Amino acid sequence: MVATSTEELEQGSVSSYDRISELKAFDESKAGVQGLVEKGVTKVPRMFYCEHSNLSDDSTSEPTSNFSIPTIDFTGIHDHPILRDDVVGKLRYACEKWGFFQVINPGISSNVLDEMIKGTGRFHQQNAKVRKEYYSRDPSRKVAYVSNYSLYHESSAYWRDTLGCVMASHPPEAEELPEVCRDIVVEYSKKVKAFASTLFELLSEALGLNRLHLEKMGCAEGFLLLCHYYPACPEPELTMGNSKHTDNDFITILLQDEIGGLQVLHDKQWVDVTPIHGALVVNIGDLLQLLTNDKFISVHHRVLSNQAGPRKSVASLFRTVGDESLVYGPINELLSEENPPLYRNISLKEYLTCYYAKGVGTSALSHFKL
Numbered sequence: 001m002v003a004t005s006t007e008e009l010e011q012g013s014v015s016s017y018d019r020i021s022e023l024k025a026f027d028e029s030k031a032g033v034q035g036l037v038e039k040g041v042t043k044v045p046r047m048f049y050c051e052h053s054n055l056s057d058d059s060t061s062e063p064t065s066n067f068s069i070p071t072i073d074f075t076g077i078h079d080h081p082i083l084r085d086d087v088v089g090k091l092r093y094a095c096e097k098w099g100f101f102q103v104i105n106p107g108i109s110s111n112v113l114d115e116m117i118k119g120t121g122r123f124h125q126q127n128a129k130v131r132k133e134y135y136s137r138d139p140s141r142k143v144a145y146v147s148n149y150s151l152y153h154e155s156s157a158y159w160r161d162t163l164g165c166v167m168a169s170h171p172p173e174a175e176e177l178p179e180v181c182r183d184i185v186v187e188y189s190k191k192v193k194a195f196a197s198t199l200f201e202l203l204s205e206a207l208g209l210n211r212l213h214l215e216k217m218g219c220a221e222g223f224l225l226l227c228h229y230y231p232a233c234p235e236p237e238l239t240m241g242n243s244k245h246t247d248n249d250f251i252t253i254l255l256q257d258e259i260g261g262l263q264v265l266h267d268k269q270w271v272d273v274t275p276i277h278g279a280l281v282v283n284i285g286d287l288l289q290l291l292t293n294d295k296f297i298s299v300h301h302r303v304l305s306n307q308a309g310p311r312k313s314v315a316s317l318f319r320t321v322g323d324e325s326l327v328y329g330p331i332n333e334l335l336s337e338e339n340p341p342l343y344r345n346i347s348l349k350e351y352l353t354c355y356y357a358k359g360v361g362t363s364a365l366s367h368f369k370l
Protein backbone atom coordinates (compact mmCIF):
# COMPACT_ATOMS: atom_id res chain seq x y z
CA MET A 1 0.00 0.00 0.00
CA VAL A 2 1.21 3.53 -0.75
CA ALA A 3 0.80 6.51 1.57
CA THR A 4 -2.21 8.45 0.38
CA SER A 5 -2.43 11.29 2.88
CA THR A 6 -0.53 12.70 5.83
CA GLU A 7 -3.62 12.09 7.94
CA GLU A 8 -3.47 8.38 7.21
CA LEU A 9 0.21 8.38 7.95
CA GLU A 10 -0.33 10.10 11.30
CA GLN A 11 -3.04 7.64 12.23
CA GLY A 12 -0.67 4.84 11.41
CA SER A 13 -3.20 3.42 8.97
CA VAL A 14 -0.75 3.36 6.11
CA SER A 15 1.66 0.53 6.22
CA SER A 16 2.60 -2.38 4.07
CA TYR A 17 -0.24 -4.40 5.54
CA ASP A 18 -3.64 -3.93 7.12
CA ARG A 19 -2.93 -5.04 10.65
CA ILE A 20 -6.47 -4.96 12.02
CA SER A 21 -7.84 -7.03 9.13
CA GLU A 22 -5.03 -9.52 9.55
CA LEU A 23 -5.69 -9.83 13.29
CA LYS A 24 -9.42 -10.27 12.69
CA ALA A 25 -8.97 -12.89 9.99
CA PHE A 26 -6.61 -14.78 12.26
CA ASP A 27 -8.99 -14.56 15.24
CA GLU A 28 -12.02 -15.51 13.18
CA SER A 29 -10.26 -18.61 11.89
CA LYS A 30 -10.57 -19.87 15.52
CA ALA A 31 -7.75 -22.28 14.73
CA GLY A 32 -4.86 -20.44 16.43
CA VAL A 33 -1.22 -20.42 15.38
CA GLN A 34 -1.54 -24.17 14.97
CA GLY A 35 -4.11 -23.42 12.25
CA LEU A 36 -1.45 -21.45 10.35
CA VAL A 37 1.00 -24.31 10.74
CA GLU A 38 -1.63 -26.75 9.49
CA LYS A 39 -2.01 -24.55 6.43
CA GLY A 40 1.71 -24.94 5.84
CA VAL A 41 3.01 -21.39 6.46
CA THR A 42 6.73 -21.15 5.91
CA LYS A 43 7.02 -17.46 6.85
CA VAL A 44 5.90 -15.77 10.05
CA PRO A 45 3.03 -13.39 9.18
CA ARG A 46 3.76 -9.72 9.84
CA MET A 47 1.29 -9.45 12.77
CA PHE A 48 3.62 -11.68 14.80
CA TYR A 49 6.75 -9.55 14.30
CA CYS A 50 8.02 -8.31 17.64
CA GLU A 51 8.66 -4.66 16.96
CA HIS A 52 9.04 -3.60 20.57
CA SER A 53 12.56 -5.03 20.60
CA ASN A 54 11.77 -7.74 23.10
CA LEU A 55 14.40 -9.86 21.48
CA SER A 56 17.13 -7.29 21.64
CA ASP A 57 16.15 -5.31 24.75
CA ASP A 58 18.53 -4.90 27.66
CA SER A 59 21.63 -5.20 25.52
CA THR A 60 23.44 -6.35 28.62
CA SER A 61 21.04 -9.22 29.02
CA GLU A 62 22.30 -11.96 26.78
CA PRO A 63 21.50 -15.43 28.08
CA THR A 64 24.29 -16.86 30.12
CA SER A 65 25.17 -20.40 30.93
CA ASN A 66 26.89 -19.31 34.14
CA PHE A 67 23.60 -19.06 36.02
CA SER A 68 20.69 -21.35 36.62
CA ILE A 69 17.63 -20.85 38.80
CA PRO A 70 17.71 -22.64 42.20
CA THR A 71 16.67 -26.29 42.27
CA ILE A 72 15.03 -27.55 45.46
CA ASP A 73 14.41 -31.21 46.31
CA PHE A 74 11.14 -31.82 48.20
CA THR A 75 12.02 -35.43 49.13
CA GLY A 76 11.17 -36.15 52.77
CA ILE A 77 9.69 -32.76 53.69
CA HIS A 78 6.56 -34.33 55.22
CA ASP A 79 8.45 -36.81 57.42
CA HIS A 80 11.73 -35.22 58.38
CA PRO A 81 11.72 -31.82 60.16
CA ILE A 82 15.41 -31.29 59.39
CA LEU A 83 14.85 -31.75 55.66
CA ARG A 84 11.79 -29.49 55.86
CA ASP A 85 13.75 -26.71 57.60
CA ASP A 86 16.46 -27.01 54.99
CA VAL A 87 13.87 -26.65 52.21
CA VAL A 88 12.27 -23.64 53.94
CA GLY A 89 15.67 -21.92 54.01
CA LYS A 90 16.30 -22.67 50.34
CA LEU A 91 12.83 -21.42 49.41
CA ARG A 92 13.41 -18.17 51.31
CA TYR A 93 16.63 -17.57 49.40
CA ALA A 94 15.05 -18.48 46.04
CA CYS A 95 11.99 -16.25 46.58
CA GLU A 96 14.04 -13.28 47.80
CA LYS A 97 16.83 -13.42 45.22
CA TRP A 98 15.34 -15.09 42.15
CA GLY A 99 11.53 -15.19 42.32
CA PHE A 100 11.87 -18.51 40.43
CA PHE A 101 12.91 -22.04 41.35
CA GLN A 102 12.48 -25.64 40.21
CA VAL A 103 11.13 -28.31 42.54
CA ILE A 104 12.40 -31.81 41.98
CA ASN A 105 10.48 -34.72 43.51
CA PRO A 106 7.39 -32.53 43.92
CA GLY A 107 5.22 -35.46 45.07
CA ILE A 108 3.38 -35.81 41.75
CA SER A 109 4.36 -38.86 39.75
CA SER A 110 6.19 -38.39 36.45
CA ASN A 111 3.41 -40.42 34.80
CA VAL A 112 0.82 -37.79 35.73
CA LEU A 113 3.13 -34.96 34.62
CA ASP A 114 3.92 -36.66 31.31
CA GLU A 115 0.24 -37.41 30.67
CA MET A 116 -0.67 -33.75 31.34
CA ILE A 117 1.85 -32.67 28.69
CA LYS A 118 0.48 -35.30 26.29
CA GLY A 119 -3.12 -34.21 26.99
CA THR A 120 -2.15 -30.63 26.13
CA GLY A 121 -0.66 -31.86 22.86
CA ARG A 122 -3.78 -33.90 22.10
CA PHE A 123 -6.06 -30.88 22.55
CA HIS A 124 -4.05 -28.58 20.30
CA GLN A 125 -3.35 -31.21 17.66
CA GLN A 126 -6.90 -32.52 17.32
CA ASN A 127 -9.05 -31.66 14.35
CA ALA A 128 -9.43 -27.88 14.03
CA LYS A 129 -13.21 -28.30 13.82
CA VAL A 130 -13.31 -29.62 17.38
CA ARG A 131 -10.83 -26.99 18.67
CA LYS A 132 -12.95 -24.22 17.19
CA GLU A 133 -15.91 -25.15 19.36
CA TYR A 134 -13.88 -24.05 22.39
CA TYR A 135 -12.49 -20.84 20.87
CA SER A 136 -13.68 -17.79 22.83
CA ARG A 137 -12.53 -14.42 24.21
CA ASP A 138 -15.38 -14.30 26.71
CA PRO A 139 -13.70 -13.85 30.13
CA SER A 140 -16.66 -15.42 31.93
CA ARG A 141 -16.10 -18.78 30.19
CA LYS A 142 -14.61 -21.43 32.49
CA VAL A 143 -13.12 -23.34 29.59
CA ALA A 144 -11.81 -21.40 26.61
CA TYR A 145 -9.34 -21.95 23.80
CA VAL A 146 -7.73 -18.79 22.48
CA SER A 147 -4.64 -17.53 20.76
CA ASN A 148 -3.07 -14.43 22.34
CA TYR A 149 -5.24 -13.09 25.18
CA SER A 150 -4.28 -9.51 24.32
CA LEU A 151 -4.35 -9.93 20.53
CA TYR A 152 -5.98 -6.55 19.84
CA HIS A 153 -4.10 -4.61 22.54
CA GLU A 154 -0.46 -5.42 21.95
CA SER A 155 1.89 -4.29 19.24
CA SER A 156 2.64 -7.85 18.22
CA ALA A 157 1.04 -11.26 18.46
CA TYR A 158 2.94 -14.24 19.84
CA TRP A 159 3.54 -17.73 18.48
CA ARG A 160 1.35 -19.46 21.05
CA ASP A 161 -2.15 -20.92 21.57
CA THR A 162 -3.73 -21.61 24.96
CA LEU A 163 -6.51 -23.72 26.42
CA GLY A 164 -7.54 -22.07 29.70
CA CYS A 165 -9.62 -23.81 32.39
CA VAL A 166 -10.72 -22.22 35.68
CA MET A 167 -10.17 -25.24 37.94
CA ALA A 168 -10.93 -23.67 41.36
CA SER A 169 -12.78 -22.44 43.32
CA HIS A 170 -15.74 -23.06 40.97
CA PRO A 171 -14.53 -25.67 38.48
CA PRO A 172 -16.50 -26.56 35.37
CA GLU A 173 -18.49 -29.78 35.14
CA ALA A 174 -16.24 -32.57 33.82
CA GLU A 175 -18.29 -32.71 30.60
CA GLU A 176 -17.41 -29.07 29.87
CA LEU A 177 -13.74 -30.03 29.58
CA PRO A 178 -12.47 -31.20 26.18
CA GLU A 179 -12.77 -34.95 25.92
CA VAL A 180 -9.20 -35.56 24.71
CA CYS A 181 -7.69 -34.21 27.93
CA ARG A 182 -10.62 -34.30 30.40
CA ASP A 183 -9.42 -37.04 32.75
CA ILE A 184 -5.87 -35.80 33.04
CA VAL A 185 -6.93 -32.16 33.52
CA VAL A 186 -9.09 -33.25 36.47
CA GLU A 187 -6.38 -35.50 37.93
CA TYR A 188 -3.50 -33.06 37.42
CA SER A 189 -5.57 -30.22 38.89
CA LYS A 190 -6.17 -32.18 42.11
CA LYS A 191 -2.48 -32.98 42.40
CA VAL A 192 -1.26 -29.48 41.63
CA LYS A 193 -3.70 -28.00 44.16
CA ALA A 194 -2.33 -30.30 46.87
CA PHE A 195 1.22 -29.36 45.86
CA ALA A 196 0.25 -25.66 46.04
CA SER A 197 -1.13 -26.12 49.59
CA THR A 198 2.18 -27.62 50.68
CA LEU A 199 4.04 -24.84 48.96
CA PHE A 200 1.97 -22.09 50.61
CA GLU A 201 2.68 -23.71 54.00
CA LEU A 202 6.41 -23.74 53.31
CA LEU A 203 6.33 -20.17 51.98
CA SER A 204 4.45 -19.02 55.12
CA GLU A 205 7.19 -20.62 57.21
CA ALA A 206 9.86 -18.99 55.05
CA LEU A 207 8.25 -15.63 55.87
CA GLY A 208 8.28 -16.42 59.60
CA LEU A 209 4.47 -16.64 59.66
CA ASN A 210 2.14 -19.30 60.97
CA ARG A 211 2.25 -22.31 58.63
CA LEU A 212 -1.34 -21.77 57.45
CA HIS A 213 -1.17 -17.99 57.09
CA LEU A 214 -1.14 -17.75 53.27
CA GLU A 215 -3.73 -20.49 52.83
CA LYS A 216 -6.04 -18.79 55.32
CA MET A 217 -5.75 -15.63 53.23
CA GLY A 218 -7.16 -17.65 50.33
CA CYS A 219 -3.97 -17.87 48.25
CA ALA A 220 -4.60 -21.51 47.26
CA GLU A 221 -8.34 -21.18 46.75
CA GLY A 222 -8.63 -20.20 43.11
CA PHE A 223 -6.60 -21.32 40.16
CA LEU A 224 -6.51 -21.13 36.45
CA LEU A 225 -4.91 -23.87 34.36
CA LEU A 226 -3.33 -22.61 31.13
CA CYS A 227 -2.36 -25.35 28.69
CA HIS A 228 0.03 -23.57 26.33
CA TYR A 229 1.06 -24.82 22.90
CA TYR A 230 3.96 -23.21 21.05
CA PRO A 231 4.05 -24.63 17.50
CA ALA A 232 7.45 -25.01 15.86
CA CYS A 233 8.21 -21.59 14.38
CA PRO A 234 9.68 -21.25 10.86
CA GLU A 235 11.41 -17.92 11.65
CA PRO A 236 12.00 -17.83 15.42
CA GLU A 237 14.15 -14.69 15.25
CA LEU A 238 11.12 -12.61 14.18
CA THR A 239 8.68 -13.41 16.96
CA MET A 240 8.35 -14.80 20.46
CA GLY A 241 6.31 -17.42 22.28
CA ASN A 242 5.48 -15.13 25.18
CA SER A 243 6.53 -11.53 25.77
CA LYS A 244 8.53 -10.25 28.73
CA HIS A 245 6.02 -10.14 31.62
CA THR A 246 5.39 -10.79 35.29
CA ASP A 247 2.48 -12.96 36.46
CA ASN A 248 -0.72 -11.48 37.90
CA ASP A 249 -1.17 -14.04 40.69
CA PHE A 250 0.30 -15.23 44.02
CA ILE A 251 2.31 -18.06 42.51
CA THR A 252 2.53 -19.88 39.20
CA ILE A 253 3.35 -23.58 39.07
CA LEU A 254 4.64 -24.50 35.64
CA LEU A 255 5.05 -27.88 34.01
CA GLN A 256 7.12 -27.77 30.82
CA ASP A 257 8.17 -30.38 28.30
CA GLU A 258 11.76 -31.00 27.17
CA ILE A 259 11.97 -28.33 24.43
CA GLY A 260 12.97 -25.27 26.51
CA GLY A 261 12.64 -21.56 25.67
CA LEU A 262 11.52 -20.11 29.02
CA GLN A 263 13.93 -17.45 30.31
CA VAL A 264 14.05 -15.45 33.54
CA LEU A 265 15.54 -11.98 33.94
CA HIS A 266 18.11 -12.11 36.75
CA ASP A 267 20.72 -9.42 37.40
CA LYS A 268 19.91 -7.95 33.97
CA GLN A 269 20.66 -11.22 32.24
CA TRP A 270 18.29 -13.68 30.66
CA VAL A 271 18.74 -17.08 32.26
CA ASP A 272 17.41 -20.25 30.62
CA VAL A 273 15.07 -22.37 32.70
CA THR A 274 16.48 -25.72 31.64
CA PRO A 275 13.80 -28.42 31.53
CA ILE A 276 14.20 -31.16 34.17
CA HIS A 277 12.02 -34.22 33.66
CA GLY A 278 9.63 -34.76 36.59
CA ALA A 279 10.18 -31.26 38.03
CA LEU A 280 7.85 -28.28 38.42
CA VAL A 281 8.94 -24.68 37.97
CA VAL A 282 7.52 -22.20 40.49
CA ASN A 283 7.53 -18.43 40.32
CA ILE A 284 6.30 -15.67 42.57
CA GLY A 285 3.59 -13.46 41.06
CA ASP A 286 2.89 -9.76 41.62
CA LEU A 287 0.25 -10.41 44.29
CA LEU A 288 2.66 -12.30 46.55
CA GLN A 289 5.28 -9.58 46.07
CA LEU A 290 2.58 -7.15 47.24
CA LEU A 291 1.59 -9.29 50.26
CA THR A 292 5.21 -9.72 51.30
CA ASN A 293 6.00 -6.01 50.93
CA ASP A 294 8.72 -6.77 48.33
CA LYS A 295 10.41 -9.50 50.43
CA PHE A 296 9.58 -12.04 47.72
CA ILE A 297 10.01 -10.84 44.15
CA SER A 298 7.91 -11.22 41.03
CA VAL A 299 10.38 -11.21 38.14
CA HIS A 300 10.17 -10.78 34.40
CA HIS A 301 10.25 -13.85 32.22
CA ARG A 302 9.56 -14.64 28.56
CA VAL A 303 9.41 -17.57 26.16
CA LEU A 304 11.50 -17.64 22.99
CA SER A 305 10.01 -19.24 19.93
CA ASN A 306 11.83 -22.17 18.50
CA GLN A 307 12.29 -24.07 15.28
CA ALA A 308 12.13 -27.23 17.36
CA GLY A 309 8.74 -28.11 18.68
CA PRO A 310 5.88 -27.96 19.26
CA ARG A 311 6.59 -26.98 22.87
CA LYS A 312 3.92 -27.71 25.46
CA SER A 313 3.67 -26.19 28.93
CA VAL A 314 0.98 -26.05 31.60
CA ALA A 315 0.86 -23.04 33.89
CA SER A 316 -1.28 -23.13 37.06
CA LEU A 317 -1.95 -19.55 38.12
CA PHE A 318 -3.02 -19.31 41.75
CA ARG A 319 -5.31 -16.39 42.43
CA THR A 320 -9.00 -15.85 42.94
CA VAL A 321 -10.89 -16.02 39.69
CA GLY A 322 -14.25 -14.31 39.61
CA ASP A 323 -14.41 -12.29 42.85
CA GLU A 324 -12.53 -9.14 41.97
CA SER A 325 -13.80 -7.20 44.99
CA LEU A 326 -11.17 -8.86 47.20
CA VAL A 327 -8.63 -6.42 48.59
CA TYR A 328 -4.94 -7.16 49.12
CA GLY A 329 -2.10 -5.28 50.78
CA PRO A 330 1.14 -5.96 52.67
CA ILE A 331 0.67 -8.53 55.49
CA ASN A 332 0.55 -6.72 58.86
CA GLU A 333 2.76 -9.25 60.64
CA LEU A 334 5.58 -8.48 58.20
CA LEU A 335 5.48 -4.73 58.84
CA SER A 336 7.37 -2.73 61.43
CA GLU A 337 8.87 0.71 61.89
CA GLU A 338 11.93 -0.42 59.92
CA ASN A 339 9.75 -2.12 57.33
CA PRO A 340 6.81 0.21 56.64
CA PRO A 341 4.21 -0.68 54.00
CA LEU A 342 5.43 -0.01 50.46
CA TYR A 343 1.99 -0.40 48.87
CA ARG A 344 -1.53 0.72 49.56
CA ASN A 345 -4.33 -1.84 49.72
CA ILE A 346 -5.75 -2.63 46.29
CA SER A 347 -8.74 -4.54 45.03
CA LEU A 348 -8.12 -7.37 42.63
CA LYS A 349 -10.22 -5.47 40.09
CA GLU A 350 -8.03 -2.36 40.33
CA TYR A 351 -4.88 -4.43 40.06
CA LEU A 352 -6.05 -6.51 37.07
CA THR A 353 -7.31 -3.43 35.22
CA CYS A 354 -3.90 -1.85 35.64
CA TYR A 355 -2.09 -5.09 34.75
CA TYR A 356 -3.86 -5.39 31.40
CA ALA A 357 -3.73 -1.67 30.61
CA LYS A 358 -0.06 -1.06 31.34
CA GLY A 359 1.40 -2.68 28.23
CA VAL A 360 4.11 -5.23 27.80
CA GLY A 361 7.06 -5.51 30.12
CA THR A 362 6.27 -2.88 32.75
CA SER A 363 5.28 -3.63 36.34
CA ALA A 364 1.69 -3.05 37.45
CA LEU A 365 2.75 -2.99 41.10
CA SER A 366 4.68 0.25 40.76
CA HIS A 367 1.33 2.04 40.24
CA PHE A 368 0.28 1.18 43.79
CA LYS A 369 3.47 2.20 45.61
CA LEU A 370 3.02 4.54 48.54
Ligand SMILES: O=C(O)CCC(=O)C(=O)O
Binds near residue numbers: 242
Ligand atom coordinates in the same frame (compact mmCIF):
# COMPACT_ATOMS: atom_id res chain seq x y z
O1 LIG B 1 5.22 -21.50 28.89
C1 LIG B 1 6.00 -21.07 29.72
O2 LIG B 1 7.11 -21.59 29.91
C2 LIG B 1 5.68 -19.85 30.53
C3 LIG B 1 4.24 -19.44 30.52
C4 LIG B 1 4.02 -18.19 31.30
O3 LIG B 1 4.91 -17.43 31.57
C5 LIG B 1 2.65 -17.86 31.76
O4 LIG B 1 1.68 -18.58 31.45
O5 LIG B 1 2.52 -16.84 32.47
Ligand SMILES: [Fe+2]
Binds near residue numbers: 246252
Ligand atom coordinates in the same frame (compact mmCIF):
# COMPACT_ATOMS: atom_id res chain seq x y z
FE1 LIG C 1 4.30 -16.05 33.14
